[in-house]
Amino acid sequence: MHSSMETLPETREELTEINRQLKEENLRQKALIESQESRIAELETKLNWLMEQVHLARHKRFGASSEKTPIEQRLLFNEAEAIADTVPEEKEPVETITYERKKRGRRPIPKDLPTERIEYHLTEQEQVCPQCGEHMHRMGEDIRHEIEIIPAKAKLIEHVRDVYSCRHCERHGEKAVIKTAKAPQPVIEKGLASPSSIAYVMTEKYVRSVPLYRQEKNFNQLGIELSRETMSSWVIGGSTWLQCVYDRMKYHLLMQGVIHADETTLQVLKEPGRAAETKSYMWLYRSGSQGPPVVLYEYQQTRSGEHPKSFLAGFRGYLQTDGYAGYHSVSDVILVGCWAHFRRYFDEALKGARNTSGTMSREALNRINHLFAIERELVRKTPEERLDERNKRSRPVVEEFRRWLDTIAPGVLPKSLFGKAVTYGLNQWEHLVRFLEDGRIELSNNRAERSIKPFVIGRKNFLFSNTPRGAKASAVVYSIVESAKENGLNPFEYLKYLFETLPNMDLNPGNMEMLDPLLPWNIQLP
Numbered sequence: 304m305h306s307s308m309e310t311l312p313e314t315r316e317e318l319t320e321i322n323r324q325l326k327e328e329n330l331r332q333k334a335l336i337e338s339q340e341s342r343i344a345e346l347e348t349k350l351n352w353l354m355e356q357v358h359l360a361r362h363k364r365f366g367a368s369s370e371k372t373p374i375e376q377r378l379l380f381n382e383a384e385a386i387a388d389t390v391p392e393e394k395e396p397v398e399t400i401t402y403e404r405k406k407r408g409r410r411p412i413p414k415d416l417p418t419e420r421i422e423y424h425l426t427e428q429e430q431v432c433p434q435c436g437e438h439m440h441r442m443g444e445d446i447r448h449e450i451e452i453i454p455a456k457a458k459l460i461e462h463v464r465d466v467y468s469c470r471h472c473e474r475h476g477e478k479a480v481i482k483t484a485k486a487p488q489p490v491i492e493k494g495l496a497s498p499s500s501i502a503y504v505m506t507e508k509y510v511r512s513v514p515l516y517r518q519e520k521n522f523n524q525l526g527i528e529l530s531r532e533t534m535s536s537w538v539i540g541g542s543t544w545l546q547c548v549y550d551r552m553k554y555h556l557l558m559q560g561v562i563h564a565d566e567t568t569l570q571v572l573k574e575p576g577r578a579a580e581t582k583s584y585m586w587l588y589r590s591g592s593q594g595p596p597v598v599l600y601e602y603q604q605t606r607s608g609e610h611p612k613s614f615l616a617g618f619r620g621y622l623q624t625d626g627y628a629g630y631h632s633v634s635d636v637i638l639v640g641c642w643a644h645f646r647r648y649f650d651e652a653l654k655g656a657r658n659t660s661g662t663m664s665r666e667a668l669n670r671i672n673h674l675f676a677i678e679r680e681l682v683r684k685t686p687e688e689r690l691d692e693r694n695k696r697s698r699p700v701v702e703e704f705r706r707w708l709d710t711i712a713p714g715v716l717p718k719s720l721f722g723k724a725v726t727y728g729l730n731q732w733e734h735l736v737r738f739l740e741d742g743r744i745e746l747s748n749n750r751a752e753r754s755i756k757p758f759v760i761g762r763k764n765f766l767f768s769n770t771p772r773g774a775k776a777s778a779v780v781y782s783i784v785e786s787a788k789e790n791g792l793n794p795f796e797y798l799k800y801l802f803e804t805l806p807n808m809d810l811n812p813g814n815m816e817m818l819d820p821l822l823p824w825n826i827q828l829p
Contacts, residue, residue: 412448419451457525460497462486488806491540498802501541504534506795509780510788512761535773541798542776544805549779551818552597552786560620561591561639561743563751564611564630567759570767571774574604585778586610587755591623593686593743595824596789598754600778602771608632621741623748626731640734643747646671648724655720663711664721670704678746686742693739701736754785783823790823800828 430439464484473479490496507513513521515531522529556562568582583604588611590597603610608629615622615633623639624630630638646668653664677696681689708728715722728735738744758781768774783801784794804821811817819825 455503455521455525457500457522457527487803490544490802490806491537494537494540496537496540498799501537501802502795502798504537505541505780505798506784508538508765509761509777509784510757510794512757512764514765535769538780539772539776541802542779544802545779545783547805547810547815547818548801548821549599549782551815552782552822553599554815555595555822556588556590556597556599557615557618559590559594559597560741561593561623561745562615562618562620563587563589563591563623563745563748563754565625565748565751565755566606566627567755567762569602569762569774571602571604571769571771572767573770577604583774584610585755585758585774586614587751587758588614589751589754591621591743591750592745595822596786598782598785598789600758600781600785602768602774602778604771621737621744623745623751625748625752626727626734637737638734639737639744639748640731641748642671642674642735642738643749643752645724645728645731645735648727649721652720652724664724666707667704667724670700670707673700674746684742688742690739690742693742698739701739705732754789757781757785787823792823792826792828796828797823797826800826 425439431437432439464486466484467482469476469480490498490501504515504518507518508515515534518534519529519531564587566584566586569585570580571577571583572579574581574583583602584606586601586603588599588601601610601614606627606629609632611622611630612632612634615636618633619635620637621639622630622633622636623641625641625644649664649667649671653668674697677692677700681692684692708725712725712729715725717723717726738746761781768777783798787794787797801821808817
């Protein structure tokens with residue numbers, strides 16, 4: 304008993320010290336627990352983010368690449384009920400999906416396809432009836448069609464100009480008069496390139512995405528030794544003639560009220576002061592739904608906002624992009640956002656979802672899909688009619704969507720896929736709602752993405768440009784052929800016509816209006 308009493312504190316000071324030590328230990332334990340809980344929460348957040356990335360990567364590799372919302376997902380969220388409160392006087396139509404069974408059988412043969420008729424007749428002897436011996440009459444015909452393929456052929460054209468001299472002047476004058484018959488000017492001096500051969504090489508590369516080394520093999524099969532270096536010089540030389548048409552198309556593009564823009568990477572091997580693996584950029588600018596269709600590419604070394612600022616100098620109107628901050632450098636324009644790009648964020652969030660964010664992503668997708676459904680019904684409307692319908696039908700959907708985003712934003716993890724989608728929408732909201740200001744504006748920047756796709760496909764085949772000069776030439780040729788396609792022209796025939804016409808024109812830099820009849824929306828090819 305006496306020994307146990309010796310362990311107790313003998314004074315009040317000792318008791319106070321023990322209490323202080325206990326409190327400090329308690330605070331240390333509490334701080335440790337809070338630190339561990341914070342660490343656990345941090346690790347759980349990282350785990351959720353990593354799992355989202357895994358699910359998204361797995362879907363990109365093995366799942367469908369389309370961003371269209373499946374029917375079964377649309378049925379999980381009733382669009383009409385979600386926006387009913389925003390339109391009390393008018394019920395919004397619910398998007399319905401119908402399917403039309405594809406008709407079997409081959410498609411009709413194009414009417415403008417050249418046709419060769421081969422007739423087969425019975426001989427006089429065969430026209431005798433084997434049953435009664437009388438002469439048979441022609442009662443009709445049996446027709447079958449075949450498509451005949453004519454492989455590419457090459458031939459050598461000799462341009463022979465007669466040279467005339469005056470014999471009288473030769474005998475009696477101080478100087479003989481000599482005249483030479485006129486002939487079309489060549490596209491490239493002292494070369495074998497003709498308008499059709501350059502147009503063919505360009506069409507193969509920039510329309511059909513056939514690299515020059517493959518074309519070299521194809522020409523070898525025709526018995527022609529035509530190196531890729533020669534064809535490359537043809538492309539660059541031919542692009543110098545096309546530059547004036549490019550510049551004139553740019554003039555008309557800058558006069559329009561709406562321009563779409565996009566950009567993608569390009570590798571150029573021999574750029575001064577830069578490593579071969581350094582990424583350069585191909586910029587795209589194109590017209591909207593109004594005015595003549597114009598598609599222009601521009602090669603630049605970087606993704607700096609100074610490039611669109613320089614290219615679009617003088618443009619006053621709406622510039623629709625995917626939200627890249629570099630376009631903020633462009634002066635005197637009104638930036639427009641892209642709802643398709645916004646939707647893509649939620650689509651990725653849905654594909655990578657592993658918790659309740661999947662339900663909210665699906666809800667956001669259906670709200671955006673509703674806007675696109677309305678737009679599809681307004682395609683044939685005038686800009687004025689479209690704007691009026693948007694204010695009646697789309698504006699309530701947009702306003703309710705914004706209220707929904709503001710409500711859920713505080714509880715969303717910023718670094719999650721869904722959080723990035725919400726953040727993108729809130730940051731871009733001012734630009735996303737521009738389509739409610741003008742009926743000429745489109746809901747998305749898909750028009751630009753469709754126009755840049757041919758270059759992306761070609762890049763997969765020829766991989767890179769050798770020099771900046773070649774990259775600039777490619778930008779010009781792509782601009783010509785894509786603008787031709789947009790205007791319903793055959794790119795080969797259009798290029799051939801330009802190479803036949805431009806070298807024989809007196810191109811006056813002060814009178815570029817003379818090129819207007821050659822622009823793809825004005826010309827009528829034979």
